[in-house]
Amino acid sequence: MTFLDYAPAPESRSILSLRSSYGLFIDGEFVDGHGDGFHTVSPANEEVLAEISTADGHDVDLAVQAARRAHDKVWSRMSGADRGKYLFRIARLVQERARELAVAESLDNGKPIKESRDVDVPLVAAWFFYYAGWADKLDYAGLGTAPRSLGVAAQVIPWNFPLLMLAWKIAPALAAGNTVVLKPAETTSLTALLFAEIVQQAGLPSGVVNIVTGAGETGRMLVNHPDIDKVAFTGSTAVGREIARSVAGTSKRVTLELGGKAANIVFDDAPIDQAIEGIVNGIFFNQGHVCCAGSRLLVQENVHEEVVDRLKSRLSTLRMGDPLDKNTDIGAINSAEQLQRIRELSDIGEAEGADRWTADCVIPDNGFWFAPTIFDNVSTSSRIAREEIFGPVLSVLTFRTPAEAIAKANNTPYGLSAGIWTDKGSRMLAVADKLRAGVIWANTFNRFDPASPFGGYKESGYGREGGRHGLTAYLAPQSAAAIVAPADTAGKTTRTKKGSAK
Amino acid sequence: MTRLAVPKTYKLFIGGAFPRSESGRTYEVLAANGDFLANAAKASRKDARDAVVAARKAVSGWSGATAYNRGQVLYRVAELLEGRRAQFVDEVQASEGLSGRDAEAQVDEAVDTWVWYAGWADKFVQVAGNANPVSGPFFNLSVPEPTGVVAVVAPQGALSLLGLVAVVAPALVTGNTVVAIADEQHPLSAISLTEVLATSDLPAGVVNVLTGSAAEIAPWLASHADVNALDLAGAAELDWVDLQIAAADTLKRVLPPDGRDVATRSLERIKAFTEMKTVWHTKSTL
Numbered sequence: 080m081t082f083l084d085y086a087p088a089p090e091s092r093s094i095l096s097l098r099s100s101y102g103l104f105i106d107g108e109f110v111d112g113h114g115d116g117f118h119t120v121s122p123a124n125e126e127v128l129a130e131i132s133t134a135d136g137h138d139v140d141l142a143v144q145a146a147r148r149a150h151d152k153v154w155s156r157m158s159g160a161d162r163g164k165y166l167f168r169i170a171r172l173v174q175e176r177a178r179e180l181a182v183a184e185s186l187d188n189g190k191p192i193k194e195s196r197d198v199d200v201p202l203v204a205a206w207f208f209y210y211a212g213w214a215d216k217l218d219y220a221g222l223g224t225a226p227r228s229l230g231v232a233a234q235v236i237p238w239n240f241p242l243l244m245l246a247w248k249i250a251p252a253l254a255a256g257n258t259v260v261l262k263p264a265e266t267t268s269l270t271a272l273l274f275a276e277i278v279q280q281a282g283l284p285s286g287v288v289n290i291v292t293g294a295g296e297t298g299r300m301l302v303n304h305p306d307i308d309k310v311a312f313t314g315s316t317a318v319g320r321e322i323a324r325s326v327a328g329t330s331k332r333v334t335l336e337l338g339g340k341a342a343n344i345v346f347d348d349a350p351i352d353q354a355i356e357g358i359v360n361g362i363f364f365n366q367g368h369v370c371c372a373g374s375r376l377l378v379q380e381n382v383h384e385e386v387v388d389r390l391k392s393r394l395s396t397l398r399m400g401d402p403l404d405k406n407t408d409i410g411a412i413n414s415a416e417q418l419q420r421i422r423e424l425s426d427i428g429e430a431e432g433a434d435r436w437t438a439d440c441v442i443p444d445n446g447f448w449f450a451p452t453i454f455d456n457v458s459t460s461s462r463i464a465r466e467e468i469f470g471p472v473l474s475v476l477t478f479r480t481p482a483e484a485i486a487k488a489n490n491t492p493y494g495l496s497a498g499i500w501t502d503k504g505s506r507m508l509a510v511a512d513k514l515r516a517g518v519i520w521a522n523t524f525n526r527f528d529p530a531s532p533f534g535g536y537k538e539s540g541y542g543r544e545g546g547r548h549g550l551t552a553y554l555a556p557q558s559a560a561a562i563v564a565p566a567d568t569a570g571k572t573t574r575t576k577k578g579s580a581k
Numbered sequence: 582m583t584r585l586a587v588p589k590t591y592k593l594f595i596g597g598a599f600p601r602s603e604s605g606r607t608y609e610v611l612a613a614n615g616d617f618l619a620n621a622a623k624a625s626r627k628d629a630r631d632a633v634v635a636a637r638k639a640v641s642g643w644s645g646a647t648a649y650n651r652g653q654v655l656y657r658v659a660e661l662l663e664g665r666r667a668q669f670v671d672e673v674q675a676s677e678g679l680s681g682r683d684a685e686a687q688v689d690e691a692v693d694t695w696v697w698y699a700g701w702a703d704k705f706v707q708v709a710g711n712a713n714p715v716s717g718p719f720f721n722l723s724v725p726e727p728t729g730v731v732a733v734v735a736p737q738g739a740l741s742l743l744g745l746v747a748v749v750a751p752a753l754v755t756g757n758t759v760v761a762i763a764d765e766q767h768p769l770s771a772i773s774l775t776e777v778l779a780t781s782d783l784p785a786g787v788v789n790v791l792t793g794s795a796a797e798i799a800p801w802l803a804s805h806a807d808v809n810a811l812d813l814a815g816a817a818e819l820d821w822v823d824l825q826i827a828a829a830d831t832l833k834r835v836l837p838p839d840g841r842d843v844a845t846r847s848l849e850r851i852k853a854f855t856e857m858k859t860v861w862h863t864k865s866t867l
Contacts, residue, residue, distance in 0.1 A: 320829055530715050
């Protein structure tokens, strides 16, 4: 046994008792879906964990109706203080059941238990705790006094941070007085359904939170439902475009948190030890299944060799394997489909002339796995420098001057996040000003906090989640409801002279 | 003996210059009573694309200027508008067929609206942004930045000066650059406004104004990949849902036609064309 070998240290599954099948959560009750159910599997060994219902159009309609009733009759009329108390209860229940949720998340998603236990679930509790306090302080959100809730929110979330994305969506929506119908991703529905149990334990009024499971079609029916007032989506830019098209001409408010191809810029004076850890965290955290992942490393030419060498030796110490093992650094790829996409783009990277290096990891026999991989000498036009891979694959490019770094960093249709590593504060501030991205991490990466707004520029979507700005995405000013509504009376009063001169 | 007047040639305003439409097309602008006023340039797709190029080129300078500087430049626009008040009153009155009093009221309101928005330049960041108390050793700040190039369909059919001012000024305040389609029927005051802009220290390309058919030009701007946002204030009578759908391909920020009086001064109009940037600065351990 060398110093890199560790004895197995698996987290116990006994804290979690899964049912063999899960229904939809509508109007406070678990009910059977009317679509064909499907299995959710552990991506680490392809074990079937449970059977999940699929919501058809009728089920989606029932969920929206329940949310509408709950909004109009109960939730939007309740005092903010009481809404806040319910959210505080949820925060506490999440903390109480934290280990169980972490185990479920790692089983269903494939992420290492140390991430679900130390990052995802604590942030879920923090998110509810933060927004709980906002519920009776909406007058201070910046929209004037007595802002109003929007109504029923359709929320569609991805599989990379299943429970955390649920919290990002549900906490601000409820604090602002909206009710929700949430659709988790097909491959990671489990923790959302465990959350439904927490909603029951918290005694939340029926219909305030509804959860419908299924694939893309269920999400499409939900987003397109005519009685939805707000759409919040996190996922791919392709689906984001589809949603933006489908809501055109309606009064639905939309926030989209889409893809990214973040530049992580390392200057030659960067604190190198921290930078190496930050680069690793930036792209290999959660197997690179992170929309804001630092997938393009821009390193100053004179330290390029040193940085890449040190990265390789650091990556050689990462442990890939059982997500439930407390020593595991790199878990499983979430699905066979995603693994296929990562392989495909990596092969393209190689074909386009970049130098491929892959950490020497033992790949388990079952499940979906991809060893940490670096592509060096990547050209800006290469597909692995332009497209979101959403996996543990880092593309390395170089630059000589700050201006070149900025130009390369911004040379993407995305604009979600970016990183800057330098010891020089004035340069860091100047570069941060020039980067067209919604979240910038200086001498750190992949930090998240409920008080901090998150969201993108350009084709990474619009709207913010987190902080005061995330709250306002679920509110309308009392007096100016029409600013977002396409009014059929638009222009009528100012149009009396139209045509008189023709 | 009466003096023979010297009429003005009305052209487009692109990149700080006054070109004719590359298409060579013009259209007749008539007064409310049917009299001929002028031939306005009828902008083409090529003109719209040229305007976007000019607007893009101007983004870094204008958004990089200090807020105080932007505020002063915009305030100077109001000063020059005021100085040419009589001309704008005449133009608005002749074109829209308003009473003298109504025309004066519109021009005065346009000037005052410029002044109101100009004053926001160095305050909006304070009102819209804030520090965030995150859990950890970080100085975390959220600050609004301009979205980039904003394409605007100005209000159509009335308020030919005030309507344009009310949609262009809020986009400019934070550092966006603008390609605006003027009131198709009453474009003359818009072109006169560009003469004010051209002489008011506003850098070339920050505002570009196209005259012609909004229905013809707007789709090219809505689908243009280098336009970041679309203000459909004056598009209520166009197929604006199609414009919004076209804009979705590049995930533009879209402000649909507004049911309220578009001339209402609004912080929301400024906010609509900004992006919130959040920076996490690591604090060292002492």
